[in-house]
Amino acid sequence: MLPKWQKGIVTRIEQANHNTRRYWLELPESPLFAFKPGQFVTLDLPIHEQRNKRWRSYSIASAPNGGNLIELVIVLVDDGLGSGYFFNNVAVGSELILRGPHGIFTLPAEIDKDIFMICTGTGIAPYRSILHYINEYKVPHKALHLIYGCRTREDLIYEDEMRALQQDIPELIYHITLSREDWEGAYKGYVHQVYEALCENRQPAHFMLCGWRNMVDEAKHRILEMGYDKNDIHLELYG
Ligand SMILES: Cc1cc2nc3c(=O)[nH]c(=O)nc-3n(C[C@H](O)[C@H](O)[C@H](O)COP(=O)(O)OP(=O)(O)OC[C@H]3O[C@@H](n4cnc5c(N)ncnc54)[C@H](O)[C@@H]3O)c2cc1C
Numbered sequence: 001m002l003p004k005w006q007k008g009i010v011t012r013i014e015q016a017n018h019n020t021r022r023y024w025l026e027l028p029e030s031p032l033f034a035f036k037p038g039q040f041v042t043l044d045l046p047i048h049e050q051r052n053k054r055w056r057s058y059s060i061a062s063a064p065n066g067g068n069l070i071e072l073v074i075v076l077v078d079d080g081l082g083s084g085y086f087f088n089n090v091a092v093g094s095e096l097i098l099r100g101p102h103g104i105f106t107l108p109a110e111i112d113k114d115i116f117m118i119c120t121g122t123g124i125a126p127y128r129s130i131l132h133y134i135n136e137y138k139v140p141h142k143a144l145h146l147i148y149g150c151r152t153r154e155d156l157i158y159e160d161e162m163r164a165l166q167q168d169i170p171e172l173i174y175h176i177t178l179s180r181e182d183w184e185g186a187y188k189g190y191v192h193q194v195y196e197a198l199c200e201n202r203q204p205a206h207f208m209l210c211g212w213r214n215m216v217d218e219a220k221h222r223i224l225e226m227g228y229d230k231n232d233i234h235l236e237l238y239g
Contacts, residue, residue, distance in 0.1 A: 002099065003099050003100055003101065003102070004099065005044065005097050005098070005099045006027055006029040006030060006097070006098065006099070007027065007028060007029055007095055007096070007097065008025035008026070008027050008041075008043075008070075008095070008096040008097070008098045009025065009026045009027075009028060009093065009094070009095055009096075010023055010024065010025055010090055010091065010092055010093065010094045010095075010096065011024045011025070011026050011069070011092065012024040012092060013090070013091070013092060016073055016157040016158070017154060017155055017156065017157050018154055018155075019075055019076045019155075020073060020074065020075045020076070020121075020122060020157055021073070021074055021076075021086065021087065022061070022071055022072070022073050023071070023072045023073075023074060023086065023090065024069060024070070024071050025069070025070050025071075025072065025096065025098070026068055026069050027068040027069075027070070027098075028068070030068050031067075031068055032066065032067065032068065033067070033068040033070065033101075034064065034101075035060055035064055035070075035100065035101035036064070036101065036106040036107075037060075037063055037064060037106065037107065037126070037129035037130040037132070037133040038059075038103065038105045038106040038107065038126040038127075038129060038130050038208075038236075039059075039060055039100065039101035039102060039103040039105070039106060039126075040057045040058055040059045040060060040100060040101065040102055040103050040105075040126070040236075041057070041058060041060060041070070041072075041098045041099065041100030041101060041102070042055050042056070042057045042098060042099050042100060042102060043055065043056050043057075043058065043082070043096055043097065043098045044097040044098070044099070045081075045082050045085050045086075045096070046085070047081040047082060047085050048081070056082035056083075057102070058072040058073075058074060058125070059072070059073075059105075059122075059125035059126040059129070059210070059236070060072065060100075060101065060125070060126070060129055061073045061124075061125035061126075061128045061129055062128070062129055062132070063128075063129050063130075063132035063133040063136060064129075064133065072125070073122050073124075073125050073128075073157060074086050074087075074122065075121055075122045103236070104234075105126055105208065105210065105234060105235070105236040106130075107130060107133075107134075107139070108206060110140075111139065111140060111141040111142060111206075112142070112204075113142060113203075113204040113205050113206045113232075114142045114143040114144075114145065114203060114204070114205050114206070115141070115142070115143070115144050115145065115205070115206045115207075115208065116145045116147060116195050116198070116199070116205055116206070116207045116208065117130070117131075117144065117145065117146045117147065117208045117210075118147045118191050118194075118195060118207065118208065118209050118210070118215075118219055119146075119147070119148055119149070119191075119209070119210045119211050120148070120149040120150065120191065120211040120212065120215050121150060121155065121157075121211060121212075122157070122211075122238075123210035123211030123212075123215075123236070123238060124146075124148055124157060124158060124162075124210075125210075126208075126210055126236060127146055127208070127210070128158055128161075128162075131144065131146070131162075131165055131169065131172065132165070134169065135165065135168050135169050141171060142171065143171050143173065144169065144171055144172045144173070145173050145175060145195070145198060146162060146172065146173070146174045146175065147175045147177070147191050147194045147195055147198075148162075148174070148175065148176050148177070148191075149176075149177045149178075149179065149190055149191035149194075149215070150176070150177075150178060150179070151178065151179050151180040151181070152178055152180055152181040153178060153181055153183060156176065159176070162174045175187060175194050175198075177189060177190065177191055177193070177194050190215070191215065191219065192218060192219060192222055195207070195219070195223070196222065196226065199226060199228075202226065202227055202228075205228065205232060206232055206234070207219075207223050207228065207232055207233045207234065208234045208235075208236075209233065209234070209235050209236070210235075210236040210238070211236075211238055212237075212238050212239060213237060213238075213239065216235055216236075216237055220233055220235065
């Protein structure tokens with residue numbers, strides 16, 4: 001059965017970078033909003049007459065906290081109706097309609113292999129939830145590689161926070177790659193070269209891919225070409 005539609009009140013908004021914002025939503029009808037890290041919610045935004053054309057999904061970027069406050073992180077898409085609505089019409093105190101949690105882009109029952117969390121842009125959102133959850137609930141794990149691709153340094157979100165999280169989770173390795181800026185970091189270019197180099201020895205691995213179709217499709221193709229099984233690959237397609 002699908003979860004019911006409910007109210008979400010925007011309690012806080014912060015700019016995450018030049019074109020991305022963080023939105024905190026309180027769900028007053030669910031004193032305990034239970035979800036698994038990696039899941040998403042669907043919003044019914046007043047952007048179209050037809051109901052199903054009003055729906056936009058957003059990963060929950062915060063970890064379950066035993067309460068009813070969730071964080072979403074949304075990039076403004078050129079001519080995007082939903083993201084445009086958030087940026088132009090949503091303010092602290094706005095009331096939104098949403099449904100969730102949905103999705104199966106979550107941790108395996110037992111983390112018995114290294115995990116490669118591959119993403120671009122706001123695709124980092126579900127991993128932020130997952131990593132905070134692993135940290136807070138001391139979930140047993142192997143190596144956790146967060147591979148984050150952006151065009152330039154100013155596009156990165158949660159950078160300081162992920163660096164700080166490495167202090168709390170020694171097995172977390174945070175790899176940034178920039179495709180359109182020369183910088184002092186280890187990687188330049190797309191995310192693909194990063195996991196290909198890290199998995200040169202074809203060690204047992206669990207791959208999670210999150211973001212827009214071009215990146216996700218190409219990564220899936222390359223990981224299969226490397227000899228991994230399709231069951232090792234888990235996807236969250238943003239569009
Ligand atoms: C499960 C799931 C989770 C998601 N989580 C997030 C999230 O955490 N944060 C987030 O920002 N988005 C997320 N998305 C994407 C989000 O649902 C919307 O698709 C996105 O906000 C664009 O919607 P829009 O209404 O602004 O654009 P639309 O009006 O739907 O699209 C406008 C045009 O832009 C194109 N387009 C849309 N997005 C992009 C893009 N990024 N780059 C290039 N072209 C694009 C469309 O194909 C279309 O031609 C998620 C999607 C899914 C399915």
